[in-house]
Amino acid sequence: MGENLPRVPGGARLRCDTLGRPVQTLRVKMVLLGGSGVGKSTLAQRFVKDEFRMTTPTVGCAYLTRVVHLSNVSLRFEIWDTAGQEKYHSVTPLYYRGAHAALLVYDISKRETFIRAQVWLKELEKHYIEGSTVVWLVGNKGDLEEDRQVSVQEGQGLANDRGLFFIETSALSGDQVSNLLIDVAHRVYECTGAQQGGLSEWQEAPLGDLHHRDTSSLMTSCCKVGP
Amino acid sequence: MERDNHQEGEAQGVKISDPPSVNNPPGDNLATSLSLLGNHMFPDVAERNDGASISKEETPVSLCSDVTAEQQSLDAELHSNQVTKLETEETENSECFNDVCTQQSDGGSEGAATDNDQSDSGEFVVTMLAKAKLEEQGIGVKGRSSPLLEAGTQESPAFMSHRDEDVTAESWRQHRKHVFVLSEAGKPIYSRYGSEEALSSTMGVMMALVSFVQSGDNIIRSVYSEEHTVVFLQKGPLVLVCVSSSRQSERQLRGELLYVYYQIISMLTQASISRIFEHKKNYDLRRLLAGSEKILDGLLNLVDSDPSFLLAAVHCLPLASSLRDSLSQILQKAITPNLVFSILIANNQLLTIVQEKTVIEDTRLEPADVHLLLNLIGASSAFQAGEIWTPICLPLFNPDCYFYAYISYLDPPECTVCLLLLSTDKEAFYAVAECKRKIEEAMVAQNSLSLIAKVQSYSVSQVGVSDLRHFMYKPFDVPDNYRQLTQFTSPEMEAPYSSEEEKMRLLDLYRYMHSRIHSTSRPLKLIYHVAERETLLAWVTSKFELYTCFSPLVTKACAITAITKLLRWIKKEEDRLFIRYPPKYSTTPNPSKSSRGGKSDQQDATDNGFLSLL
16 A cells, blocks of 8 residues: 555556557546536546437446547546536545546536636646646537527636636537547646656556555545535 | 323314314315415415414314324324225225234224314315415515416426426326425425425425424424325424325325435435534525435335335345355455445345444444435436446434445446445545456356346245235344344236336335334234225234235135245245345455354454444
8 A cells, every 4th residue: 555656657567559569558537527417427428438318417426437549658538527516516526636637517508607617627726736637628518509608718718817728519419529538638648648657557457546545644434524 | 002092082182172163165285275375376365364363272283293202193093084084985895994903992093083174174274374374475585486487487398307397287286295395494405396496485384384383382293184194304404394195194204204304314414414504594405405306306206116115124136045145255255445335236126235244233234224325326327427436324324424335337238237335435436446346257257147137026926825916025133133134025016016006006005004004003913904906914923024915805714824825935935035144244454254144253343444433
């Protein structure tokens, strides 16, 4: 349990792709944040299965994975699809702590979700270390153009002000969703992948929660948390 | 018992002294009046209220209220009202109650029902609610808008759900069972049908009723009208109200409200709810429950359709004991520190459950907590997500703290076999997910999934007793397996109970039998009940509780022989029907090799953080 940092790249076993080239698979923790009903789970569905399904409100947090192949590296996205409901807010830091990428999702047809996203941003800024997390502002439900309440300019403006990346997507039609994931993959790899210890190597059988444990005070009692 | 009788006598005394002071307007019941109050017809009721002029002194009369003992209610004579009605409505020829053995025989109370009482209380409710409504208007509750207006601004009908129902419509009133949750400040928190906003004035009236009775140092428990039973339950800062036309007993309805309360606790914990309301009396709890309405809706549907809730026992899937043991062993081997429960579920029924022994030595896992977990799984999106990690409180285990639940299906895309792992460590996701991978591997190696897939619930025909159509059998704990999870077994409901309606009808009969057996004022041990289309026999002993359903032509002698045969069959099959010895593991730092069956575990009470749970 004493191991603090992930294995040093190079020390780890290399895997080969179909062409026989050795390709490293690195773990990327990505968290989806945003108000209730903005489409975080449907986006996650798109990322993972490229399908659209009406979802029920997420209970707690859903964990999904998807491997993205870049030219010289594979990134194994560990996607934490958090519940937008307020009752889970007290536990959400659990999910975004140590994330390499965070997607702040809002619904372009509901202004309050845009405001909510900014609240999440503030929350996130309290915790993240400059340069270690790439943050995207994602205006979802782009298919609801006729009900739009948040303009592209507004979204872009906020993103520019706060140094975020910006994109509008539609989980329903799939528009821009895979582009988003590819972009995130590139950015994460550029920002953190190159750094020593920025991304950990993914093993066939991950050795538990090593690099997440060290960041937190180990609270073994469940009594100490509550909304 | 003595005390019960005494109270009953008192109640009756009070009742007699109550002069029916007003004319009885026909067709008034609570649901009508509640919705009347919520809409434009309100002035009518208000006028009637003027005519009625019921004074405060009369209030305890038709209200079923009880200050002292929770358990002892005055429902005896009120309940018998229903009994007599059941009798007359069900059938003319073959209806017959035969209490073979009763603990008390004060059959006199059966005849105590009068129509006056009922319409009286109905009238009372109308006037009471109207009066309360007036008071509310007088105070001028802010932000109260007309329900009609709100009904007009409903969202597109494409997404019509129960939530969007027009609460002024007749169809809304026709619902068999309404459930409302409100805060002590009268703020709506949940309504099973219709939006809480549209019902805010109705809930205000309910709260007025509650506080009115409270001001007289009394607690309102229930109101009976001709068609409806209204049951109130106050838990901390929450008030839960059930308006039912299902003819269930008050006690059963209150039990169901308690499940609703527990489900809310399971999401928020009791401590945080009290903290919130201590802080801010008129807090809108819907903020925290937003998105969880489906969980409560799902619970109420389960409560109506699954007898586990009625019996307060869990239903486990019949399984060859060798298979169950091998599954248990797989779970026993996949452990990580702070893991406390590993549960394997198929089709909403337990396959096996393994428990941390230090934890379970001091507190037992209650069936109600398992029901809540099963309901959560049903409502969660694990089937689409892969893995879920969520805080959850088990209210009967400890209402003030959270566990962290890992939920994942083992057989995508079918999603019938679900694994639930509970940890006390909120950081343990990766460790727990690793346990799942171990379990998955072992199950593949042993081909468990395909074996589970073949498992089905059983048919009553396997018992080999003709005339027996269905049964529910719940054994009580025997000293041998103390701390065992209370379970029951029951065959599939087959023809003639294959349609939803018929299933519900049979369940209603069982609920009726259950209410007679568990009547607070006159509990029974054995009932032989000849209904129109079937004959039922319910029997409770110190060892078990049994409900059986026979074809209508069965004779009493036949039924008793059949039950003897059934009990023999259950005894023979019990290893298959029940989880006999819930296995245990130890997730203390030095896990000892768990013994199969979990019977001979060493005394090992290392403090590993669990003590804070207990």
